[in-house]
Amino acid sequence: MPHDASVGETSISPVAPHLPGETGIWVLIFGDLVIFTLFFATFTYYRGQSLALYMQSQQTLHQSFGALNTVLLLTSSLFVALAMNALRRDGNRAATGLLASAFCCGAGFLTVKYFEYGEKLRAGITLTTNEFYSFYYVLTGLHMVHVIIGMVVLLFMAKGASTPGMDARRLVLMECGASFWHMVDILWVLIFPLLYLMK
Numbered sequence: 252m253p254h255d256a257s258v259g260e261t262s263i264s265p266v267a268p269h270l271p272g273e274t275g276i277w278v279l280i281f282g283d284l285v286i287f288t289l290f291f292a293t294f295t296y297y298r299g300q301s302l303a304l305y306m307q308s309q310q311t312l313h314q315s316f317g318a319l320n321t322v323l324l325l326t327s328s329l330f331v332a333l334a335m336n337a338l339r340r341d342g343n344r345a346a347t348g349l350l351a352s353a354f355c356c357g358a359g360f361l362t363v364k365y366f367e368y369g370e371k372l373r374a375g376i377t378l379t380t381n382e383f384y385s386f387y388y389v390l391t392g393l394h395m396v397h398v399i400i401g402m403v404v405l406l407f408m409a410k411g412a413s414t415p416g417m418d419a420r421r422l423v424l425m426e427c428g429a430s431f432w433h434m435v436d437i438l439w440v441l442i443f444p445l446l447y448l449m450k
Contacts, residue, residue, distance in 0.1 A: 271423075271426035271427075271429065271430055273423060273427055275427075276427040276430050276431060279431070280430060280431065283397070283438075284434070284438075287390075287393075287438055287441070290386075290390055290393075291441065291445060293386075294386045294390070294445065295445075297382060298383075298449075301382060304381060304383060305382075305383045306450070308381060308383035308384060308387075309383065309446070309447070311371075311374075312447050313367065313370075314448065316367045317443045317446070317447040317448075318447075319363055320360050320439065320443070321439060321440065321443050323356045323357075323359045323360045323363070324356065324357075324435070324436045324439050324440075325436065325440075326356050327353040327354075327356035327357055327360075327432070328353075328432065328433055328436040330349045330350070330352045330353035330356065331349070331350065331353045331429050331432050331433065332433075333349050334347075334349035334350045334353070334408075334412065334429075335425065335426065335429050337349060338412060338422060339422070343413065343414070343415060344413075346412040347409050347412045350408050350409040350412055351409055353405055353432070354402055354405045354409065357398055357401060357402040357405065358402070360398055361395065361399070361402075364391070364395055386446075387446055390442055390446065391442065391446070394435070394439060394442055397434075397438065398435055401432045401435045404428040404431055404432065405428070405432065408428045408429070411424070411425060412425070
């Protein structure tokens with residue numbers, strides 16, 4: 252009887268590269284990016300029309316607040332990426348802790364924003380103060396809503412990671428959540444230099 256070389260051997264097929272998550276999450280991400288890109292383009296256009304006003308208003312923003320929030324979100328994205336790697340290795344416990352850490356970074360971001368907004372409002376700077384601040388509050392406010400939604404997603408991801416056994420379907424849902432959080436991070440990486448640094 253011919254010897255079947257496959258008997259008693261484990262065949263490991265390489266995982267083909269794939270877009271994480273489902274198509275629907277990428278439609279949502281693309282739509283969000285298009286909307287924010289339109290805001291960015293509009294901001295840049297009007298900034299060119301009133302450069303002195305925008306530059307003067309920008310001086311009242313604390314770059315340290317923006318930089319701290321950038322570090323917090325970049326760190327949170329690192330935690331989420333490490334969590335996904337842990338889940339693929341069946342490291343549920345490690346993934347849960349990493350996702351909780353990402354959630355804490357998001358909470359830190361909101362805390363910094365609370366103090367930043369509070370400082371502006373106490374100084375009488377509101378959405379209607381001038382054109383620059385209209386953009387400032389709209390862009391950072393919309394982004395903050397995304398952060399809050401993302402934190403809710405992180406909670407669900409942490410709950411899912413804490414459940415033993417990670418089947419393919421649940422892993423895809425986790426990838427959807429991770430992709431959304433990375434988008435939130437990318438948006439802030441674009442907003443920070445646009446509002447706080449661009450000269």
